[in-house]
Amino acid sequence: MWSNGLNRVPSGTLLVVGPIQLNQQSWGDSARHLEMAALHALTPGHRVAVLVETPTPDAMCEDVVFMVQSVQPEGDDCHTALLGVVTDDGELQRRNPFARSRPRLTRVLSVASTDAIPPSALPVLRQAVAERRSGLLAFGSEIFDIHPAIELVAAALALTEHAGPAARIMPRKRSTPAKDWLVPEAIKPLPFLPSIESAYDQGYRRMIVTPDYSSTDLLLQYGERVLFISGVYGTDVMDVFMTLLRGGGMRNENDLLKLVIAILGVMPVPTKHGVAVASDMFVTREDTSIQSMKFDEIDAYLQANRTLKWHDEIARLLDSRAVTAAAMKRALPRSRSLKEFLSQRDAKKKAMPSGARH
Numbered sequence: 001m002w003s004n005g006l007n008r009v010p011s012g013t014l015l016v017v018g019p020i021q022l023n024q025q026s027w028g029d030s031a032r033h034l035e036m037a038a039l040h041a042l043t044p045g046h047r048v049a050v051l052v053e054t055p056t057p058d059a060m061c062e063d064v065v066f067m068v069q070s071v072q073p074e075g076d077d078c079h080t081a082l083l084g085v086v087t088d089d090g091e092l093q094r095r096n097p098f099a100r101s102r103p104r105l106t107r108v109l110s111v112a113s114t115d116a117i118p119p120s121a122l123p124v125l126r127q128a129v130a131e132r133r134s135g136l137l138a139f140g141s142e143i144f145d146i147h148p149a150i151e152l153v154a155a156a157l158a159l160t161e162h163a164g165p166a167a168r169i170m171p172r173k174r175s176t177p178a179k180d181w182l183v184p185e186a187i188k189p190l191p192f193l194p195s196i197e198s199a200y201d202q203g204y205r206r207m208i209v210t211p212d213y214s215s216t217d218l219l220l221q222y223g224e225r226v227l228f229i230s231g232v233y234g235t236d237v238m239d240v241f242m243t244l245l246r247g248g249g250m251r252n253e254n255d256l257l258k259l260v261i262a263i264l265g266v267m268p269v270p271t272k273h274g275v276a277v278a279s280d281m282f283v284t285r286e287d288t289s290i291q292s293m294k295f296d297e298i299d300a301y302l303q304a305n306r307t308l309k310w311h312d313e314i315a316r317l318l319d320s321r322a323v324t325a326a327a328m329k330r331a332l333p334r335s336r337s338l339k340e341f342l343s344q345r346d347a348k349k350k351a352m353p354s355g356a357r358h
Contacts (some may be wrong), residue, residue, distance in 0.1 A: 001036040018051030022063060022194035025213045026188040027174040031067035038068055038081035049086055055170050055192045061085070063198050070197065084241050104204050105165045112157035112186035118277045121264055124307050126159055128262045128283045135165045136219065136228045139282075140240040140265035142335050146179050149231030152264065153208055154184040156229045163227040164205030167191040170208035191354075196222055211244045216252050219244075223259040228322035235265035235310050236337055237282040237302050253298055254291050263302075267310050267338070270331045271322040278313035283308050311341055311355070318345070 001017065009015075017037050020030045034050065041048045050155045056059050065079050071076045084094035112121055129137065137160070139152035147153075157166060168190045174180060181188060187208065193199045196218055199207055206227045209219075217229060232243040240263050245253055265280040282302050293301060325342045332338050 001033055006040065007044070009044070009046070012047060012266075014047045014049065016049050016051070019053045020050055020199075021173050022052060022054035022056075022060075022212075023170040023172050023211070024195050024321060026198065026286050027067070028071075028197040031071045034064055034068050035071050036080050037289060038078040040260050042078065042083040044335075048081075053173065054194055056194060056198075059102075059202075060097060062102060063194065064151060065133055066198065066201055081343060089152075092108050092278050098102070098179045106164060108189050108191075110157055110161060110166075110186065111189075112184075114155050116151035116155040117264070118279045118326060120278050120308055120313075121281050124281065125262055125264060125285055129156075129159050130162075132227065132261050134224050134227050135261040135284075136223060136230065136244070136259045137261050138244055138263045139229075139231045140229070140234040140236075140243075140263070140336070142235045142265075142267040142332050147183055148233040149233065149266075150183055150187070151263060152266065153229050153231040154186040157186055157206075160206055160227055160229070161186075165203060166206035167193045167202075167204040168208040169196055169199060169210070169214065170215035172289045176202065176212070196226070201225060208334070212246065216245060216256055219259065220252060220255050227261075234337075235263060235267040235278070235280050235335070237263045237280050238299050239337070240265050241298075253295055253349050254293060257284075257290050257293075257298060265310065267314070267315060267335070269317055269323055270327055271317060273322065276313075276322070278310040278317070279308045280306060280310040281308040314341065315345070 013035070017033065020033055022030060037048045037050050040046045046104065052060055052064065054063065056063070065082060068079045068082070082098045084098065086091050087093050099337065117125060124163060137156050139149040139156065141149035141152065168187060170180070170192055180192070190208070191199075191204070192226070193202070196207060200222055205225070206229065208229050211230050211232055218302075230244065232240055234240050234243060241257070241260070244256060260282075261284055263282045267278045269276045269278050282305060285305070290301070314328070318325065325346070328338060
């Protein structure tokens with residue numbers, strides 16, 4: 001699309017572009033390709049057909065105009081090159097106007113429950129979100145899954161109904177799209193939209209997002225107007241926060257921390273009496289010192305201000321002999337933090353006098 005060789009192509013040449021992907025990972029790049037396609041249609045007078053892949057085909061034209069207008073320089077009119085859609089027979093079907101009004105939002109009746117949230121965390125989390133209509137709720141789980149901590153994400157819907165209509169954001173194009181729908185029943189009915197930008201333009205104010213594909217800059221841009229809900233792999237609150245940061249190249253950590261409402265990580269613990277849960281939890285509080293903290297200070301701040309600590313809960317289970325260290329290692333072979341904790345605990349016990357170990 002940016003090749004100088006296109007300047008030598010005769011006016012009126014048919015250019016076929018795409019497929020352009022409409023999802024969060026590709027949103028910015030696709031918007032720039034659409035703008036360039038429109039420029040080729042306006043300036044040299046080429047005929048340009050753009051193939052578009054989107055999870056919301058009924059909103060494709062509105063999204064395309066929105067994308068072009070978001071990247072074209074102020075005062076430009078690239079969007080006027082958008083004329084219509086091409087039918088299966090190869091005919092141009094004009095649309096006038098090309099983009100129409102967004103439909104009124106339909107409130108989806110939620111079937112979410114709070115069952116997945118550990119009882120020790122639920123009252124504090126409920127209080128933390130009660131007055132909040134924007135910000136970031138981040139959940140982590142030590143269970144490796146296609147959609148990490150998705151049960152906790154679904155449970156958060158039950159606590160945040162007051163924050164407005166909810167949607168799920170498509171993070172990227174999967175080679176196996178069916179995996180997008182391996183989610184709890186409470187999430188399946190939500191609109192599955194291509195980007196935060198599109199969802200906001202349509203009026204959605206609660207969004208389930210994937211940090212790896214939703215940049216920190218984007219979360220900060222909308223974070224004072226949208227309540228974001230996210231799930232990642234991990235239990236420790238700092239590990240969860242680090243995953244949130246990675247989407248933005250490990251920048252703006254202070255601003256992102258100010259956006260956080262709460263971070264909750266859970267670790268399933270197989271005991272003799274069933275599966276227990278160890279939780280790690282941080283809830284934000286008014287603290288102006290956050291803005292001037294360095295990265296290592298943020299780590300210490302999060303660790304020091306946890307309302308629940310997974311180390312303490314696991315230590316109690318081990319001390320009561322409800323579970324053995326070996327059983328935990330077998331149940332959670334991927335958890336490096338668990339292995340480190342058990343190794344340190346074992347080393348401390350060995351260093352104690354034999355009479356004091358019990």
